[in-house]
Amino acid sequence: MFAIAAVKHVPATGQVEITRTDGQIVRGNVGTTPGYESIRESVFVPRTSSLRIELVSGTSLTMEIGTLLTSVDRPVVYLDQNHWIDLARFCTGSSQLSEDRVRACHRIAELVEAGQIILPVSGAHLVEIAKKADRQRRDVAQVMVKYSKGWQMISPLRVRAYELLHLFGAGPVALGKAQVFTLDPHALWADDKTRRRPAIRPDGTLPAGVQGLLDRITWAEALVETFVDPESTVSDIGTEMAEKWASSFQELAVHVRNTPQARQHLRDVTRVRALSDFSQDITRAALVAGWSTEEFGQWWTARAETDFAGLSMLGRFRELVHLRGWPTPTTSGTVTISTTCCSCARPAATPTSSSARRR
Numbered sequence: 001m002f003a004i005a006a007v008k009h010v011p012a013t014g015q016v017e018i019t020r021t022d023g024q025i026v027r028g029n030v031g032t033t034p035g036y037e038s039i040r041e042s043v044f045v046p047r048t049s050s051l052r053i054e055l056v057s058g059t060s061l062t063m064e065i066g067t068l069l070t071s072v073d074r075p076v077v078y079l080d081q082n083h084w085i086d087l088a089r090f091c092t093g094s095s096q097l098s099e100d101r102v103r104a105c106h107r108i109a110e111l112v113e114a115g116q117i118i119l120p121v122s123g124a125h126l127v128e129i130a131k132k133a134d135r136q137r138r139d140v141a142q143v144m145v146k147y148s149k150g151w152q153m154i155s156p157l158r159v160r161a162y163e164l165l166h167l168f169g170a171g172p173v174a175l176g177k178a179q180v181f182t183l184d185p186h187a188l189w190a191d192d193k194t195r196r197r198p199a200i201r202p203d204g205t206l207p208a209g210v211q212g213l214l215d216r217i218t219w220a221e222a223l224v225e226t227f228v229d230p231e232s233t234v235s236d237i238g239t240e241m242a243e244k245w246a247s248s249f250q251e252l253a254v255h256v257r258n259t260p261q262a263r264q265h266l267r268d269v270t271r272v273r274a275l276s277d278f279s280q281d282i283t284r285a286a287l288v289a290g291w292s293t294e295e296f297g298q299w300w301t302a303r304a305e306t307d308f309a310g311l312s313m314l315g316r317f318r319e320l321v322h323l324r325g326w327p328t329p330t331t332s333g334t335v336t337i338s339t340t341c342c343s344c345a346r347p348a349a350t351p352t353s354s355s356a357r358r359r
Contacts, residue, residue, distance in 0.1 A: 004210075007044040009217055011036035011225075016214065030214055038228050039221055044213070051150075051217060053224050059142060061224060063150040065216040066183030076118045076181050077108070078153065081128040088143040112147045120181050121145075122153040123188045126226065133232035141227040150183050150220050156313065157190040163311045164281055168289035175312065185219035248273075249321070267322065271305060274321035 008017040014032040019025050042053045044065065051063040064070075079087070089097050090105035097105070111117045121144055129141050159180060165171030252273055256262045262269050275282065286296050299307070309315045 004046050004213075006046075007213065007217065008041060009044075009214070009221070010041045011039050011218075011221055018210070030218075033218075033222075036221065036225050038225050038230075042217060042221055044217055051220055053221060055224075055228065061142070061145055063145075063220045063224070064183055065150060065213075065220050067216075068212075070183050072118065072177040072181050074115070074117055076120060076151075076177060078122075079108075079119055081125060084125065084144050085140055087147065088140040091143050092139055109147065112149075118149075118151045118181060119147045120151040120153045121148040121188070121223075121227075123155055123190075126188065127238075129227060130233040134230055137232070138228060138230060145224050145227050150223065151181060152183070152188040152223075154180055154182060154187040155190045158187075159313050160278060161281060161285070163314050164278075164285035165288060167307055167311060167314075168285045168291060170285065170289035183216075185215055267305070270322040271308075271318065274318045275304070275308075 003021045004018055005021045006019040008019075009015070009030075012032065014029045016028050016030055017025060018027075038055050038057075040054045040056050042051055044051045049064065051065050053061045053063060055061070086097060086101050087105050087108060090102060090109070108117075108119070112119055125144065129137060129144065132140070159175060162171060162175055162179075252270070256266060256269065283296075291299075308318050
């Protein structure tokens with residue numbers, strides 16, 4: 001019997017080289033994917049369960065790719081983008097950091113390198129880093145990839161759908177850290193519709209286990225390539241939609257400030273605003289669960305507020321929207337904060353003031 005000693009992949013050519021423990025080498029080609037320009041090669045070593053990705057710049061990064069059985073076995077610390085920037089400044093020896101921040105960054109790096117904490121990246125991080133270009137992007141992106149090691153927070157839209165199905169009785173138990181923070185391919189995207197998969201060999205000779213391994217390897221490569229791409233990528237449509245969504249909270253605060261009746265019924269006003277963000281998802285989950293129109297109407301009137309309060313992510317999202325309804329909004333990163341909290345991750349900073357929490 002033999003096992004796999006190493007798997008080498010060259011994205012530019014699609015060439016795969018599998019070295020067996022008996023010394024034999026099996027070569028094949030899984031096809032190329034346009035856009036892979038930053039990675040020279042990757043080598044996965046099963047014995048250490050690590051994937052070394054070498055960039056064309058000469059930088060070497062080590063990733064974890066996990067398996068279907070991989071679970072979160074250590075504390076998760078979620079860094080906001082400004083903290084990743086601080087960590088990058090620390091790693092490049094910048095003089096812009098205070099002594100306190102240098103000590104904090106040193107300790108974070110130390111804990112990650114010792115395998116004692118997980119620093120996941122999210123879709124929100126990718127949106128932020130995509131706005132940058134050249135060295136400003138490279139320095140931060142490489143640090144994010146180096147210290148996240150492939151760990152991701154799943155898309156908040158996936159968490160939302162999961163919690164709504166659970167709320168209406170069509171889904172299993174609530175999500176925990178093992179579901180929200182993962183090494184699974186494509187987890188940070190909202191869905192799998194546009195994901196890029198490596199081609200299966202035309203002769204169909206790749207065993208399912210090997211194909212699954214290649215899927216994880218090529219996903220890790222795609223994640224690295226997306227982060228370290230030196231070109232700025234900004235969606236004008238996406239930016240416009242995000243700005244419109246964010247401004248609606250300021251409009252809500254102004255409305256509450258100028259309307260005495262709205263202040264008297266603030267819980268009702270902010271509940272409607274919070275749930276309007278995903279009203280179609282609520283309706284869809286209720287239909288999947290087989291609820292009638294009458295049942296849904298009774299629930300909406302009598303139990304919606306209480307039931308949402310019991311949901312980890314959506315309950316927090318609802319409360320953050322309530323805080324935004326006050327004349328001086330005090331929160332930021334509403335959806336991402338709600339998602340990190342839903343699984344007991346430790347955000348690096350809490351943007352909500354104590355006075356706001358008391359409201």
